[in-house]
Amino acid sequence: MISRNLCPVLLSLVTFAVTLTTSSLVLGPNATQPCVCLQLKLTTKKALAMLEEHGGAGRFFLMEQRGVVYSFSSELSGQKLFVNMTSLIEYDADVADERGLLSIALHPRFSENGKFYTYSIRKFNNVQYAYVTELQEVFGRVDVSREKLIMVIQQHNVTRNGGQLLFGNDGYLYIFVGDGGLRSTAQNMSSLLGKVLRIDTDHAEVADNLIRYYSIPSDNPDVSGLREIYAWGFRNPWRCSLDIGSTRGDIYCGDLGEGAQDEINLIQKGHNYGWDIKEGAICNNHPCNMTGLEGDPIFTYNHSKGPAAVIGGYVYRGPSIQNLTGRYLFADMFSKNFLYTLKNSSGGQWEENHLYYCDPGVCPCHARESVGEDYLVSFSQDRKGEVYLLTTKSFTGRSTDDRILKLVSPNHDFTVCQASSHFSLWTTISSVVISLAVQALSKNYFHIL
Numbered sequence: 171m172i173s174r175n176l177c178p179v180l181l182s183l184v185t186f187a188v189t190l191t192t193s194s195l196v197l198g199p200n201a202t203q204p205c206v207c208l209q210l211k212l213t214t215k216k217a218l219a220m221l222e223e224h225g226g227a228g229r230f231f232l233m234e235q236r237g238v239v240y241s242f243s244s245e246l247s248g249q250k251l252f253v254n255m256t257s258l259i260e261y262d263a264d265v266a267d268e269r270g271l272l273s274i275a276l277h278p279r280f281s282e283n284g285k286f287y288t289y290s291i292r293k294f295n296n297v298q299y300a301y302v303t304e305l306q307e308v309f310g311r312v313d314v315s316r317e318k319l320i321m322v323i324q325q326h327n328v329t330r331n332g333g334q335l336l337f338g339n340d341g342y343l344y345i346f347v348g349d350g351g352l353r354s355t356a357q358n359m360s361s362l363l364g365k366v367l368r369i370d371t372d373h374a375e376v377a378d379n380l381i382r383y384y385s386i387p388s389d390n391p392d393v394s395g396l397r398e399i400y401a402w403g404f405r406n407p408w409r410c411s412l413d414i415g416s417t418r419g420d421i422y423c424g425d426l427g428e429g430a431q432d433e434i435n436l437i438q439k440g441h442n443y444g445w446d447i448k449e450g451a452i453c454n455n456h457p458c459n460m461t462g463l464e465g466d467p468i469f470t471y472n473h474s475k476g477p478a479a480v481i482g483g484y485v486y487r488g489p490s491i492q493n494l495t496g497r498y499l500f501a502d503m504f505s506k507n508f509l510y511t512l513k514n515s516s517g518g519q520w521e522e523n524h525l526y527y528c529d530p531g532v533c534p535c536h537a538r539e540s541v542g543e544d545y546l547v548s549f550s551q552d553r554k555g556e557v558y559l560l561t562t563k564s565f566t567g568r569s570t571d572d573r574i575l576k577l578v579s580p581n582h583d584f585t586v587c588q589a590s591s592h593f594s595l596w597t598t599i600s601s602v603v604i605s606l607a608v609q610a611l612s613k614n615y616f617h618i619l
C-alpha cells in the first residue's frame with residue numbers, strides 16, 4: 171500500500187527535478203547565448219602548446235614553458251619525455267616569466283623526416299636572444315646537442331618576445347616575433363623584431379658567404395628591407411594559428427597592446443599592422459599618419475575594465491559543436507567567464523560574440539570541469555579541428571595542476587550522470603520521501619500519502 175501511494179509523489183519529485191535542470195539547458199549566463207562544456211584531458215605544468223602529429227602514429231606533443239616536451243598516444247595517454255631543453259633556455263619559474271620555450275612546430279612531413287622547430291629565449295655572452303632552431307627525431311630519439319640554429323634575434327627586454335611558429339598551407343615556416351621590448355623596432359625594416367617572418371626551411375642557401383639553413387621564398391613581399399619580412403608592425407603577437415578549413419590558408423593572430431587596446435589580426439602578405447604608430451585602432455602620433463597602414467585589425471577591445479592580455483586561438487573546425495564551425499575562438503587571460511568568437515558575415519564585417527561556459531548541470535557527465543579562477547594562457551587544436559584550452563593556476567611556473575580542457579557540446583536533452591548525479595538525485599528523493607513518511611507517521615497522517 172505504501173509503494174502504491176508513494177508513486178504519485180515520486181513521479182512529481184522526479185518531474186520537478188528534471189524541470190529544474192532542463193530550464194537552463196544549453197544556455198549560458200545570458201539566456202540567448204550559446205555555451206560550451208569543458209572536459210579535462212591532461213594535467214600539466216604551464217603548458218603553452220599541444221600539437222597533433224599529421225599521419226604517422228598520430229601522437230600528441232605537449233610543450234611546457236620551462237623547456238620540456240612530452241609525447242602522448244593518439245588517445246592522449248602514455249606520456250613520454252620527448253625533448254628536454256631546460257638547460258639551454260632562460261626561464262625563472264619563481265616569477266611571471268614571459269621567456270622560456272614558447273613554441274614548437276612540426277614539419278609538414280614530420281612523420282617521414284622527424285623534423286620540428288622551436289622558438290625559445292636564451293642567453294649568449296649574457297645577451298638575450300630569441301632562438302629559432304631545428305631538431306630531428308631519429309629512431310624515436312631527439313639529440314638536443316645536434317640542433318641546427320635557424321635564426322637568432324636579439325631581444326632588448328625580458329618581455330614582448332612574441333614566439334609563435336607555424337607552417338602555412340604553402341609549406342613555409344611563419345615566425346611571429348615581438349618588438350623585443352623596444353617599440354621603435356616594429357616599423358624598422360632592417361630589424362626582424364615586431365614582424366611576421368616567412369622562410370623556406372627545406373632549402374639552405376649562402377648569404378654573406380655563410381650557409382644558413384633556410385632560404386627566402388621567391389614570392390616574399392618586396393619590402394625594401396630584410397627579405398624574411400612577410401608582415402610588420404606588431405608589438406607582441408601571442409598565439410597565432412592557421413585556419414585548417416581555409417583553402418587560402420588564413421592565419422589569425424592576437425597582438426597585445428601597451429595599455430589601451432588589444433587586437434586580433436588576419437595576417438596578409440606585405441601589410442603593416444601599425445605598431446607603434448597605432449595601438450589597436452588608436453593613433454599614437456598626432457597628426458595621425460596612417461599612410462601605408464593596410465593591416466587594420468579585425469577586432470579590437472579596450473583595457474577599460476582592468477588588466478588585459480589577448481590570447482589568440484583557433485577557427486573551430488571540429489565535428490562536434492556545429493554552431494561554432496568557422497568561428498575564430500580567442501580569449502583574454504583575465505576574462506574568466508567567456509571566450510570570444512569572431513565570424514566574417516556575408517557583408518564582410520566581423521561579428522563578435524561571447525561564448526560562455528555552460529552550467530555543469532547541462533553538460534555531459536565527462537565534461538563538467540570549470541575554468542574557475544584559472545588563467546587561460548594558450549589554445550590548442552587537434553587534426554579533427556576540436557579546440558582545447560590551456561590553463562594555469564598561477565602566473566609563476568610553480569603550479570603543478572594546470573589543465574588541458576577540451577571544448578565539448580552541451581547535452582540537448584537532460585541526462586542523469588550514472589556515477590554522481592543519478593545517485594544524488596535518488597538520494598535526494600529517498601530522503602524527502604523518508605522525511606515525509608516520518609512526519610506522516612509521527613502525526614498519524616499516513617492515510618493521505
Ligand SMILES: [Ca+2]
Pocket residue numbers: 403425433443444445448449450467
Ligand atoms: Ca596593430
